[in-house]
Amino acid sequence: MRPRFSSQQYIDGVLSGDRLLLSRAITLIESRLATDQVLAQDVLAAVAPHTGRSVRVGITGVPGVGKSTFIESFGLHLIGEGHRLAVLAVDPTSQRSGGSLLGDKTRMEQLSMNPQAYIRPTPAGDSLGGVAHRTRETMLLCEAAGFDVILIETVGVGQSETLVHGMVDFFLLLMLAGAGDELQGMKRGIMELADALAITKADADNRQAANRAQAEYQNALHLFPPTGTGWFPPVLTCSALTGEGIGEVWTMIQSHQQKGEQQGFRAQRRQEQQITWFRTYLRQRLEHHFFAQPGMAEQLQQAEAAVKTGELLPVQAVERLLRK
Template sequence: MRHRLAPHQYADGILRGDRLLLSRAITLAESSRPDDQALAQAVLTQVLPATGRSIRVGITGVPGVGKSTFIEAFGSYLIQQGYRLAVLAIDPTSQRSGGSLLGDKTRMETLSMNPAAYIRPSPAGDSLGGVAQHTRETMLLCEAAGFDVILIETVGVGQSETVVHGLVDFFLLLMLAGAGDELQGMKRGIMELADALAITKADGDTTASARRAQLDYTNALHLFPPTGTGWPPPVRTCSALTGDGIADLWTMILAHQQQMHQNGEFQQRRQAQQLTWFRALLRQRLDARFYSQPGMSERLAALEVQIRAGTLLPAAAVQVLLDE
């Protein structure tokens, strides 16, 4: 059995910036054991006053867009500017084996060796939205440890990855130029949530195509309804290889933060995210409590037999369970 400390010992270590205790606390938060979860919540309660002061940036994009390469270049720039950086990298989990590679530290080799950076790979598990189930808790623990900027790298663009928008202050969507008909391939739901688009790999022979894609996306965004925040999402180009456009992206993020603070949107967004977190946890707990009822697995198996046989419709089966 693993040795566990008292909540105040984890909390004191995290507030001192002890990375070992930070990692152990995150492991507790990610655990499915009820006792680990209770301990993690006790730790979070103690460090809560030290949270909420970082800039939270979500980064997503189509497969092959170079998210990890971009984050290494972007993160290195932030550290050069004097920021302390935490990267929460979510790895996809195999639906067949349940395994996850957790290879982001190898893809961000330079950044992972920098003492001002902390990289925490986590498996996405079976949670939707491209983020791990306990990414919110991990983010708060990193904030309490004194990290100024939290980057959340998501699994990749999908229909439900808009969940990341409920975590961050700024949502950056990375796109590729010259990868087919970009406008046809856009995920409208994610496009509408993005605070900015960045066309990556804008260097060498691809510079011209990146500029064309920038114009196409800018024109396409004009067709979307206003966001209501007073911030029209800009489209930028950048290169992780040459560093071009990286500083401009950070300047843009800071301008966005300043505007959101001035018009009150920042606080409203954070408050909305707290409510989203509450509702997600409530659904999760209700779901777990429902399936953990005595005899539920046997009852489900019996109903599934009837559904497969075609003698019972799924909607009717659900109603049977709810009535019972």
């Protein structure tokens, strides 16, 4: 068993940029042990004044779009411009075995070996809400450790996208050209969340298809209601293989951040995210408190048995549990 560090050791290690202590601190906040959670909150409270100064970017896309390849090329470009980069990737968890791949370091080989980059996969587990909570705290630790750009990669198109959108400054949607009916292949709700779209693999024989897809998506986005910020989501093309268009993606993100600073919608977005985090965590704690009450397991079994036999409707069973 590893020796337990004091809260001050974690704090000093994170603030000095010690990667080992940063990893151990993240493991601490992911722990479900009550003693670890108390220690984790002490650490987070101490490093909080040193957070909030990074650019937080969420990246998602359809399966096969090349998210990891894009992130590696994009990350190396950022490091070349003098940035320190943290990549937080939510990995899918098997519902049968409970295991997860956690393969981001093998998919981003060059980036993972760069001393200016830090890659941390997070297993999704059985609760996306739990992942959102842990990812927010991990993001704060990385900011306190001196990483000024945080990339959050999602597992794919689904509920995780909405959660990630609620914790980043910029949400980038990667799309693939020439893969069939593009406009029908992406949920409208995900496109409405995006601050920009990037058509990947725009090289060699796929370049013309990427240009066509770019025009199609630009036309489609004009049908969506305005965001109210004055920012219209652009559609870019890029190639992680050749590096073409990668720099333009970062320039576009910087332009969005500058406009957000000037018009105030960046600060407003972060304030709304803090409230969302507060409410989400409150619901999680109330749920945990409810199920942890003495005798609740037996009462749940009785209620479920009554629902199975039709003795009680689900609504009646829930109301009876709440009254008890």
